[in-house]
Amino acid sequence: MIMTIDPRNINHVAKDNFSSYAKGDNVIKAGIELFGHGIFVANGEQWRYQRKAASIVFNTVNFRDNFTQVFVKEINILSKYVFDEKAGTGEAIDFQGFISNFTLESFVKIGFGKNLNILTSKDKVPFVVSFEHCQDVMFNRLLDPFTNIRDKINSILHPNELSHKDHVKTINDFVYSLINERREQLKQGYEFQDMLSRFMKACNEDGKALNDKELRDIVLNFVIAGRDTTAQTISWLLYYALSYPEVEAKLVEEVDKYITEEVENDAPKLYETIKKMIYAHAVLHETLRLDPIVGNNARTAIKDDILPDGTQVRKGDMVSWNPYSMARSEKIWGPDAKEFKPERWILPNGELARESSAKWPAFHLGPRVCLGKHLAILEALVGLSFLLKRYKFRLVPGQNITHAAALTHPIKDGLHVFIEKRQP
Numbered sequence: 001m002i003m004t005i006d007p008r009n010i011n012h013v014a015k016d017n018f019s020s021y022a023k024g025d026n027v028i029k030a031g032i033e034l035f036g037h038g039i040f041v042a043n044g045e046q047w048r049y050q051r052k053a054a055s056i057v058f059n060t061v062n063f064r065d066n067f068t069q070v071f072v073k074e075i076n077i078l079s080k081y082v083f084d085e086k087a088g089t090g091e092a093i094d095f096q097g098f099i100s101n102f103t104l105e106s107f108v109k110i111g112f113g114k115n116l117n118i119l120t121s122k123d124k125v126p127f128v129v130s131f132e133h134c135q136d137v138m139f140n141r142l143l144d145p146f147t148n149i150r151d152k153i154n155s156i157l158h159p160n161e162l163s164h165k166d167h168v169k170t171i172n173d174f175v176y177s178l179i180n181e182r183r184e185q186l187k188q189g190y191e192f193q194d195m196l197s198r199f200m201k202a203c204n205e206d207g208k209a210l211n212d213k214e215l216r217d218i219v220l221n222f223v224i225a226g227r228d229t230t231a232q233t234i235s236w237l238l239y240y241a242l243s244y245p246e247v248e249a250k251l252v253e254e255v256d257k258y259i260t261e262e263v264e265n266d267a268p269k270l271y272e273t274i275k276k277m278i279y280a281h282a283v284l285h286e287t288l289r290l291d292p293i294v295g296n297n298a299r300t301a302i303k304d305d306i307l308p309d310g311t312q313v314r315k316g317d318m319v320s321w322n323p324y325s326m327a328r329s330e331k332i333w334g335p336d337a338k339e340f341k342p343e344r345w346i347l348p349n350g351e352l353a354r355e356s357s358a359k360w361p362a363f364h365l366g367p368r369v370c371l372g373k374h375l376a377i378l379e380a381l382v383g384l385s386f387l388l389k390r391y392k393f394r395l396v397p398g399q400n401i402t403h404a405a406a407l408t409h410p411i412k413d414g415l416h417v418f419i420e421k422r423q424p
């Protein structure tokens with residue numbers, strides 16, 4: 001494995017010489033039961049048709065009118081049933097845990113047109129337990145070649161516990177039941193806005209209508225792509241805002257200026273308004289610079305190659321880059337690289353600075369750039385704006401804020417906060 005933090009090399013692998021690199025077999029095998037042949041682990045034509053079909057779903061009208069509405073509805077439920085109840089009680093909550101439920105609920109709704117109702121449920125929903133288990137297994141397989149053997153031994157020693165196979169079945173049963181239900185409803189002439197219904201009208205790489213397995217893989221990949229990434233971004237952002245009172249004050253000032261009651265209740269207007277909130281965008285960019293949720297990434301060479309810095313790459317080698325280390329490099333970001341400074345993202349004329357994505361690959365770059373970038377930013381800023389307008393959060397003192405080793409980049413033990421209602 002060749003490891004680099006040189007933006008020239010990253011630009012070369014992910015963009016300029018895209019056709020010489022692919023997702024490696026290690027990633028594909030580790031995630032096969034969960035990701036199937038979905039976009040995340042697909043290469044070649046299988047990737048191309050999914051990318052094309054998904055780009056059609058991710059259009060401005062959908063964002064403005066449909067997706068924004070889902071985020072507003074779910075954040076209002078989270079406010080009413082969790083935050084309003086905890087506010088002023090002196091009881092701390094794990095913000096990251098609740099926000100993960102918010103993003104999962106939103107993406108299952110956008111993806112499958114269904115509510116899991118996890119925001120109001122007191123118990124853990126089986127789909128969620130199994131979903132989290134499968135993500136952990138995938139990550140463990142990438143690090144530890146004995147994961148499968150350990151899993152088999154575990155199922156012999158503890159026959160009453162759910163095995164990995166059981167968890168995969170829980171996910172599949174849930175998803176296939178939604179697919180069957182939707183096929184029936186579409187036959188009866190009902191109309192839906194969710195991704196599943198739209199993909200039911202799309203074709204695969206052979207020009208044929210998608211079968212149930214293809215639909216499952218495609219839509220589930222989007223739920224996986226969106227849930228943890230966005231929830232962890234919101235959590236790190238709140239952590240930074242609460243750690244730097246001047247940042248929190250500026251954010252709240254911007255929220256008060258833009259998020260009026262009228263805007264809160266009008267999804268298309270809210271969508272347009274969020275775009276004007278330059279400071280909130282700058283804080284989000286700076287959060288994703290210092291704590292990129294995909295903190296490490298890699299591709300496998302399918303041909304011999306030479307990187308721009310002269311490093312020789314042989315077919316089968318992995319080239320890996322690390323946005324987390326890049327953020328801390330003074331060579332890349334200057335002497336204040338390690339500091340949290342949203343201002344670095346604001347130009348003297350007040351506009352948002354656009355950095356090259358090879359220097360800031362938080363959302364990747366080139367043909368496989370994150371498809372959900374704008375959706376994630378929209379959800380994060382809608383969620384945060386609504387919460388900062390209503391509540392004052394305070395960090396529980398003495399907690400240990402550090403990263404967990406995982407597929408993405410969560411706060412290891414969660415983000416524990418006290419909540420007070422803000423006076424209007």
Ligand code: HEM
Nearest residue numbers: 222225226229230233293294362363364368370371372376
């Ligand atoms: C802050 C939140 C997010 C971050 C930081 C993020 C980051 C990334 C990164 C780094 C990649 C490249 C992964 C790779 O090379 O394997 C990626 C790919 C992708 N992301 Fe995101 N993502 C976020 C949210 C979302 C959301 C909300 C969605 C959609 C629901 C989404 C959909 C995708 C898809 C479909 C791909 C695969 C694109 C392809 O291979 O062509 N992401 N994302």
